[in-house]
Amino acid sequence: MVLHDIGVVGMAVMGSNLALNMADHGYDVSVYNYTPDLTEQFLQERPHEKITGYFELKDFLASLKRPRKVMLMIMAGAPVDSMLDQLLPLLDTG
Incomplete structure (x- = not known):
């Protein structure tokens, strides 16, 4: 399995274009x-x-190289808080 360099959460217009830009510049993206x-x-x-x-x-998250890098490209406010609540228990301390 390929371990990816970075992960993007949020596949609306901004997140999808950011993922494509990073991939076009040689990064493996989840x-x-x-x-x-x-x-x-x-x-x-x-x-x-x-x-x-x-x-x-x-x-x-398992697809990402350590230390894991995740960019959230989602609506500000409650959606960010909700996603962080889901992510934090699955990530390593620090």
């Missing part, structure tokens, strides 16, 4: 969206050899 349909749509419409989509948060 992508995840809390609604699987956006991840699937992105992967079908914009396939890239350096991007892999994940549909479970645990699998998404």
